[in-house]
Amino acid sequence: MKFLFDLQDKYLAPLFEKGGKFEKLYPLFEAGDTFARTPGDVTKGAPHVRDSIDQKRLMIFVIYALTPCILFGIWNAGHQFNVHNNVEEATFLMDMIRGSLMVLPIIFTSYLVGGICEVTFALIRKHEINEGFLVSGMLFPLTLAPTTPLWQVALGIAFGIIIGKEIFGGVGYNVLNPALTGRAFLFFAYPAQISGDQVWVGSASKAPLVNQIMGYTPTTTDGVTMATPLGVAASSEGVSAQAALADAGYSLSNMVSGVIPGSIGSTSVIAILLGLGYLMITGVASSRIIFSGIAGAAAMGALFNLLPLDNSFAALPFYYHIVMGGFLFGIVFMATDPVSAAASNRGKLIYGFLIGVLTVIIRVANPAYPEGIMLAILFMNVMAPMIDHYVVQGHIKQRTKLARALNHA
Amino acid sequence: MATYKISKGFDVKVLGQPEPIIQELGGQTRFAVYPSEFEGIKPRIQVRVGDKVKRGQVLFFNKRMDRTLFRSPCCGTISAINLGARRFPLEILIDADVNEESETFKSYTSESILQATREELTTYLLDSGMWPLIKQRPFNKIADPDRTPKAVFINAGNTAPFQADFSIILKGDEDAFQAGVNALSRLTEGQVHLCTSVGIELPTFDHVETHIFAGKYPSGNTSVHINRISPILPNDTVYTIAAQNVILLGKLLITGELPRTKVVALAGPAVKESARKYYRVPFGASLDRALADNLEGEEIRLINGNIMWGDQVKLDTCAHFYGSEYFAIEEDRSRHLLGWTMPGLCQYSSHRVNLSTLLGMTHKWKLGTSLHGSHRAMVVTGWMDKHQPLNIMTDFLVRAAIAHDTDEMVQLGILETDPEDFAIASFVDPHKTDVCSIIKQGLAEIEEEGI
Numbered sequence: 118m119k120f121l122f123d124l125q126d127k128y129l130a131p132l133f134e135k136g137g138k139f140e141k142l143y144p145l146f147e148a149g150d151t152f153a154r155t156p157g158d159v160t161k162g163a164p165h166v167r168d169s170i171d172q173k174r175l176m177i178f179v180i181y182a183l184t185p186c187i188l189f190g191i192w193n194a195g196h197q198f199n200v201h202n203n204v205e206e207a208t209f210l211m212d213m214i215r216g217s218l219m220v221l222p223i224i225f226t227s228y229l230v231g232g233i234c235e236v237t238f239a240l241i242r243k244h245e246i247n248e249g250f251l252v253s254g255m256l257f258p259l260t261l262a263p264t265t266p267l268w269q270v271a272l273g274i275a276f277g278i279i280i281g282k283e284i285f286g287g288v289g290y291n292v293l294n295p296a297l298t299g300r301a302f303l304f305f306a307y308p309a310q311i312s313g314d315q316v317w318v319g320s321a322s323k324a325p326l327v328n329q330i331m332g333y334t335p336t337t338t339d340g341v342t343m344a345t346p347l348g349v350a351a352s353s354e355g356v357s358a359q360a361a362l363a364d365a366g367y368s369l370s371n372m373v374s375g376v377i378p379g380s381i382g383s384t385s386v387i388a389i390l391l392g393l394g395y396l397m398i399t400g401v402a403s404s405r406i407i408f409s410g411i412a413g414a415a416a417m418g419a420l421f422n423l424l425p426l427d428n429s430f431a432a433l434p435f436y437y438h439i440v441m442g443g444f445l446f447g448i449v450f451m452a453t454d455p456v457s458a459a460a461s462n463r464g465k466l467i468y469g470f471l472i473g474v475l476t477v478i479i480r481v482a483n484p485a486y487p488e489g490i491m492l493a494i495l496f497m498n499v500m501a502p503m504i505d506h507y508v509v510q511g512h513i514k515q516r517t518k519l520a521r522a523l524n525h526a
Numbered sequence: 527m528a529t530y531k532i533s534k535g536f537d538v539k540v541l542g543q544p545e546p547i548i549q550e551l552g553g554q555t556r557f558a559v560y561p562s563e564f565e566g567i568k569p570r571i572q573v574r575v576g577d578k579v580k581r582g583q584v585l586f587f588n589k590r591m592d593r594t595l596f597r598s599p600c601c602g603t604i605s606a607i608n609l610g611a612r613r614f615p616l617e618i619l620i621d622a623d624v625n626e627e628s629e630t631f632k633s634y635t636s637e638s639i640l641q642a643t644r645e646e647l648t649t650y651l652l653d654s655g656m657w658p659l660i661k662q663r664p665f666n667k668i669a670d671p672d673r674t675p676k677a678v679f680i681n682a683g684n685t686a687p688f689q690a691d692f693s694i695i696l697k698g699d700e701d702a703f704q705a706g707v708n709a710l711s712r713l714t715e716g717q718v719h720l721c722t723s724v725g726i727e728l729p730t731f732d733h734v735e736t737h738i739f740a741g742k743y744p745s746g747n748t749s750v751h752i753n754r755i756s757p758i759l760p761n762d763t764v765y766t767i768a769a770q771n772v773i774l775l776g777k778l779l780i781t782g783e784l785p786r787t788k789v790v791a792l793a794g795p796a797v798k799e800s801a802r803k804y805y806r807v808p809f810g811a812s813l814d815r816a817l818a819d820n821l822e823g824e825e826i827r828l829i830n831g832n833i834m835w836g837d838q839v840k841l842d843t844c845a846h847f848y849g850s851e852y853f854a855i856e857e858d859r860s861r862h863l864l865g866w867t868m869p870g871l872c873q874y875s876s877h878r879v880n881l882s883t884l885l886g887m888t889h890k891w892k893l894g895t896s897l898h899g900s901h902r903a904m905v906v907t908g909w910m911d912k913h914q915p916l917n918i919m920t921d922f923l924v925r926a927a928i929a930h931d932t933d934e935m936v937q938l939g940i941l942e943t944d945p946e947d948f949a950i951a952s953f954v955d956p957h958k959t960d961v962c963s964i965i966k967q968g969l970a971e972i973e974e975e976g977i
Contacts, residue, residue: 118863151900155865158897159857163962164834164949165827166538166855169873169880170956171899173866178879245900248866289903289957400878403908460906460921505906509922513937516917520757524676 122154144239148246175401176248180255182395182402183450185388187224187259190381191216194263194319197378201341202321204333211331216263218327219319220381223258223270230271231257234278238287249288249295249456250278256296256450259382260443260491261303262316264323269307273299293498294457297447297491304491312487314344317378343378347442347480347487350430358433372440383446393449402453405462406469410448413473414438421481430481438477447490448472452497459501461508468504472497530754532741536876536913536950540687540833541890542794542853546694548804554811557600557620558844559585562610564658566667567594569615577604582629582784584655585618594668597655597784599810601625620810633782636701639708640733644674647712656778656785658847659771660713663752663764664941665973675765677716677756680707682769683723683739683746686832686949688793690850692769693726694804695789700729702776707734709775713765720769721751743834745915749947753916758942770850785809790845792816794833795892796823796854807845813852817841823856827895834949835962858894865898873898876913876954902957904928910951910961916943920951924961927968932975935968945969 132138133146150156151173160167192209195216199207207215231254239246257274277299282291303311310316320340321328328334344352346367353361362368371377375385383389396402418435426432439445452458452472459468472493479489486492561569568589573579579598588594602622610616631654634642642650648671651657662669669675682692696703711718711733718734723746728736737755739745748766752758767775770789777785790813791804801820807813817828821841829836830849839846862868870880874891878884904924911920918939926934945962952961 122861147900152864152866154861154863155896155898156900157859157861158900159859159895160897161960162838163829163831163836163946164953165829165836165838165853165895166540166833166893166953167896167898167958168877168954168956169865169870169875169898170877170954171865171958172902172956173899174879175956177866245902247902287903289905398878398884455905455907460908461919462908462911465908505922509919509938512919516939519917520759523755523757524759524762 125150141240144244144246145236148236148239173248176252178399178401179252179396179450182392182399183255183259183382185391186382186385186446186450187220187255189375189385189388190259190263191220193376193384194219194381196376197263197317197343198319198321201318201343201378204321215319215327215331218330219263219324220258222267223261223263223265223381224255226267226270227258227274228254231274231278234275234283238279238283242287244287247288249282252454253277253282253295253299257299259446260296260300260380262311263381264316264319265303265310269303269310272306273303275299276302289456291456292502293495294451294454297451297495297498301491301495314342314348315340317345317380318343345379345442345487346372346377350433350437350441351480351484351487353429356429358429359437361429362433362437369437369440372437380443380446383443386440386445389445389449396449396453402449403455403458403465403469405465406453406458406472407449409466409469410452410473411439411445413470414444414448414477415473416470417474417477421477428481435477438480442480442488442490444473444476444490447476447494451490452494457498457501459504459508461505461512463511464501464504464508467508468497468501471500527736527738529738529740530745532739532745532750532754532915534913534915535685535742535745536954537685537742538687538833538893538953539874539888539890540795540893542797542802543688544690544791544793544851545803546691548694548697548789548806549816551805551807551811551813551815554808554815555602555622556812556814556844557602557622557808557810558812559596559599559618559620559810560844560846561586561596561615561618563847564588564596564668566590569596571607571615571618573604573607573618575604575607578602579604579620580625580627580629582655586615588668591670593649593652593671594657595653595655596658597629599784600808601627622811628783631778631782634705634779636705636708636780639705639712639779642709642712644712647709650779651709651775654778654784656775659767659774660710661766663748663758663766663944665969666766666944669765670763673763675714675716675763678710678714678718678765678767679748679751679755680710680718680720680734680767680769680772681746681748681751682726682728683721683751684726685723685739685741685743685746686834687743688791688851688853689746689832690770690789690791690804691726692722693728695770695850696728696773699773699777700731702773702780703769704731704776705779706772706774706776707731709779710765710767710772716756719751719755721746721748721755741915742913744947744950747944747947749943750915753942757917760936760941768848768850771848788845789850791851792820792854793851794829794854796821796826796856798822810844810847812842812844814842817843817854821854825857825859827855827857829853829855833893834953835946856894858896860894860896877956897958899956899958901959904955904957904959909954909956910948912954913950914947916947918943920948920961924948924951924959924964927964930968930971932968932972935972940965940968940972
C-alpha cells in the first residue's frame with residue numbers, strides 16, 4: 118500500500134499540480150487523493166491543533182445513517198413488485214434482486230449525473246470537489262418512486278445540483294436543499310411519473326428486460342395501481358379518512374414497518390428511526406429541527422382534529438401524519454441540511470416547528486398535493502434566513518440590555 | 527471575591543504539562559528584541575549594527591506615538607538588525623558583554639506609588655519602555671495613555687493547555703505584584719480586577735478585586751472576564767494586562783531599573799519530560815539552554831504561547847516581551863488511509879464522530895499540527911458557538927466579518943472579543959475555517975473605519 122502511495126506522490130501528483138500536464142484536472146486528482154488518504158496539510162497559525170473531523174467524514178456519516186432506508190427501500194420495491202404482480206413463491210432473495218434491479222440504476226444514475234455536474238463546476242471554478250453531492254445524490258433517488266424513468270432521474274438531479282446549488286456558488290452558498298429542488302422540478306414537470314396511483318409499484322409488463330433476467334413471464338399486461346396512504350386519505354370523501362385507509366389495507370402498524378407502496382426510501386418509520394438514532398448518537402444532525410418538526414406536525418394535526426371542519430383528512434388522528442408519507446424522512450434527512458436550514462438555536466426550533474405545521478396544512482387543505490413535506494421544507498428553506506435575522510436581532514437587543522445592566526448604564 | 531461559573535467550553539486534552547518547578551537559567555550572551563511582537567507600531571530604530579548599548583538604552587520608538595519607547599534588555603553590542611517585508615525590523619540581536627552599566631529611573635515604594643498622579647505614572651512607564659505591557663480593549667493593542675479606562679483587568683487565568691500557573695510565578699514577588707497593582711489602580715478611575723482560574727491559590731492583595739472563573743477553556747480568557755464583569759459598551763476603554771507583567775511593572779517601580787528576569791513555562795508533547803518546567807530567564811535572553819537537546823521529534827513547531835493561541839517562533843528564539851509560556855509540538859504531515867470512514871480510535875475529536883469520543887476516552891493525547899482535512903466553504907451550523915462562553919453568536923459574527931459588515935459585527939459584540947476567543951471555534955469547525963484570522967481582519971476593518 119505504502120509503495121502505491123509513494124508512487125502516486127512521486128509520479129502522479131506532479132502531473133496534476135501547477136505546471137503539470139493535467140493541471141486543469143487538479144480538483145479531480147485532489148478528490149481521489151484525499152479520498153484515499155486524509156490530506157497532509159498542517160495548521161497555518163493559531164489554534165495550532167484541529168479537531169480530527171472534516172466535511173468528508175461528516176457527509177459520509179449521513180450516508181451511513183441512510184443505509185437502513187436504502188436497504189429497506191430496495192427490498193420493499195422488490196417486495197411490492199412481487200406481491201402486486203402476483204409473482205408466486207417470491208423469496209426474500211428474489212425481492213432483493215428485483216428491488217436492486219429497480220432501485221440501483223436510479224441511485225447509480227443520480228450519482229453519475231450529479232457527479233458529472235459537480236466535477237464540471239469544480240473544474241471550471243477551480244475549487245475542490247465538495248462531498249455535499251454524495252448526500253444530495255443519495256437523498257434524491259430515495260424520494261422518487263421506484264418506477265421513475267432514468268432520464269427523469271438524470272434531469273432531476275442535474276436540475277437540483279445546478280439550479281439548486283452550483284449557480285449560487287456550490288455547497289455552503291445554496292438557499293434551497295438541492296435534492297428537494299430536483300424532486301420539486303420533477304414533481305411539477307412530470308407529475309404523471311411521480312404522483313398518482315400508478316407509479317409506486319413496478320409493473321411487470323413495463324420491465325421486459327428485468328423479467329428476462331429474473332426468468333419471469335408477466336401474467337397480465339396491465340399496470341399496477343396502488344395509491345399511497347396519503348393519496349387514499351386525501352381522496353377519502355364521504356367516509357372518514359381512517360376508515361378509507363383501513364379499507365385500502367393501511368394500518369398504523371404497516372405504515373410504521375413500511376411494507377407499503379411509496380417513495381423508495383421513505384416508507385419505513387423503523388428504518389428512518391434507525392438512521393435518526395445514528396444521527397443523534399454521532400450528533401451530526403440537529404435534534405432541535407427534527408424534534409420541533411415532529412412536534413409541529415403533531416400540534417397542527419391535533420388542531421385540525423379539534424376544529425369542526427368538513428374535511429375527513431382533517432379529522433385523521435394527528436399521529437397518522439407523522440408516520441404517513443415522507444414526513445419523517447423529510448424532517449430527519451432533508452430539513453436538517455445545515456446549509457439551507459436555520460442556523461441559530463432558537464431559529465432551528467422555529468424552522469422545524471413550522472415545517473411540521475406547514476406539512477400538515479398542505480396535506481389537509483390542498484387536495485392537489487397530497488404530500489406536503491417537500492413544499493414545506495422548500496418554503497422554510499427560503500424563510501430560514503429571515504428567521505435567523507429576527508433571532509439575531511433579538512439577541513442583539515438582549516445582549517445590549519445585559520451589557521448596560523452590568524455597567525449600571 | 528466572586529466566583530463565576532462558566533458552563534460552556536472545551537479542554538483540549540494534550541500531553542506535556544509543565545512541572546511546577548522553576549529552574550534558573552542565566553549567563554546567556556545572545557539577546558534579542560522583536561519589534562514584530564508589538565502589533566500596530568511603526569518602529570523607528572535608534573541604533574545601528576555595531577553600536578554599544580547599555581541596559582535600558584532606547585533601541586527604537588513608535589513613530590505613530592513617539593512617547594512609546596522600547597529599551598535594550600542588556601548591555602552589549604548590536605550584532606544584527608534583521609528586516610522583514612517592507613523593511614519592517616523583525617529582530618534586533620544583541621551580544622551581551624560582562625559590563626553591567628544600566629539606565630536608572632525614579633524608584634518608588636508601594637505607598638508612594640499611590641500618591642503619584644496618573645499623568646506622572648503614564649509618563650514614567652512610557653519613558654521606561656514598560657508601558658507596552660499594558661494593552662487595551664477594544665482591539666487589543668498597546669494601551670492609549672491618553673484614554674482613562676473604565677477598569678483594568680489583570681489576567682491570572684490558565685485554562686488553555688498549557689498556560690503558566692501564576693501562583694508559581696508569583697512566589698517571592700508578592701511585593702512587586704502589589705506595587706504593580708497600586709500603579710494600575712492609579713491609571714483608572716474604576717476598579718482593578720484580578721481574574722484567576724480555579725486551582726490558582728493567590729494571597730489577598732489591596733486595591734484590587736479578585737474574581738475566580740470556574741470552567742473549561744476559554745474561561746481564563748480576558749474577554750470572558752470582561753464579558754461577565756463589565757462588558758465593553760461603544761466608546762468604552764478597558765486596560766488589560768497579564769498577571770506576570772504586573773510583577774514586572776512593580777519591579778521597575780520599586781528598583782528604578784528595568785526588571786532583569788521573567789519566568790516562562792516550557793510545555794508540550796515535543797518537549798522531553800525532564801524539561802517540562804518553568805524557567806527564570808533574563809529578559810530578552812536566548813532560550814537555547816532550555817530548548818537545545820530538550821525537544822524531540824523530526825520537525826518541531828515552537829509556539830510563543832499555548833496550543834490554542836500564540837505565534838510560531840524560531841527554535842533558537844530569545845525570551846519574548848509578551849508571553850509566559852512556550853509550547854512545542856510536532857508538525858504532523860501524516861496522511862491517514864480512508865480517514866473519512868475509519869473508526870477513529872486513535873483520532874482526537876470533540877465531536878461524537880470518532881470511536882475515541884464515543885467510548886469516552888479520557889487520556890491525554892500526543893497531538894500534532896495536522897489540519898485533519900481540507901478547507902471548505904463555511905456553513906453556519908451553530909457548531910462554532912458550541913463551546914463559546916461569551917454572550918455572542920459566533921457563527922453569525924464570523925459571517926458578518928466575512929461579509930465585511932462592520933455595523934453588524936459591532937452589534938454582535940466583536941468589540942468585546944479578541945481573535946484568541948475564536949480559537950476553539952476554529953478547532954471544532956469541520957470546514958477548517960480560519961476563524962481567528964477572519965475576526966482579526968474584521969477588527970482591523972472596524973478600527974480603520976472608526977466605530
